[in-house]
Amino acid sequence: MVNEGDSILLDASSTVYYFALNLQEHNHLRVVTNGIDVARLLAENASNTVILIGGVFSQDSSSVTGLLSEQIISELRIQKAFISCSGFSIQRGLTEVRLEEAQLKRKAIESAQQVIALVDSNKFGLEDLTSFALPDKITHLFTDSGINNEWKTRMKKLHIPFTICGA
Numbered sequence: 001m002v003n004e005g006d007s008i009l010l011d012a013s014s015t016v017y018y019f020a021l022n023l024q025e026h027n028h029l030r031v032v033t034n035g036i037d038v039a040r041l042l043a044e045n046a047s048n049t050v051i052l053i054g055g056v057f058s059q060d061s062s063s064v065t066g067l068l069s070e071q072i073i074s075e076l077r078i079q080k081a082f083i084s085c086s087g088f089s090i091q092r093g094l095t096e097v098r099l100e101e102a103q104l105k106r107k108a109i110e111s112a113q114q115v116i117a118l119v120d121s122n123k124f125g126l127e128d129l130t131s132f133a134l135p136d137k138i139t140h141l142f143t144d145s146g147i148n149n150e151w152k153t154r155m156k157k158l159h160i161p162f163t164i165c166g167a
Helices: 014-021 036-043 067-074 099-111 148-159
Strands: 007-010 032-034 049-052 056-058 063-065 078-083 088-089 093-096 113-118 130-133 140-144 164-166
Touching: 014 036, 014 078, 014 113, 032 036, 036 049, 056 067, 063 099, 067 099, 078 099, 093 099, 099 113, 099 130
Parallel strands: 007 032, 007 078, 032 049, 078 113, 113 140, 140 164
Antiparallel strands: 056 063, 088 093, 093 130
């Protein structure tokens, strides 16, 4: 889903970091992120342009959030936003435990042409503190093989394209 020259946004989650490991060989990416570790990883490829958005640094998550981050994102046009969550439900969509992360993800989704959700199967059915994207905002969802048949059926009924990744 990522092509040479794409402009992508990657959040600061551990799930997205592991996804970013697979992007190391991609060239000429324009990467926008609030994740310190993601920025460091993808900046190792000198052909990539990595924009680490500014704001308040959180040691716990190695991320940057806040009003400055949101303002920067709102001025950009992102082709694909790769977003994770701490919970996913039919009613509330993608949810997050940290309010400042949720607000930043809302802004990212507003600036993105496509929203690709990376959701661990154990997060299906969980609702965390705040919703940041309803299911109809998701362009494609990737999950792991732990997803059960009930959730597969629900995803199909919602017309959310999804891919189950191997171990």
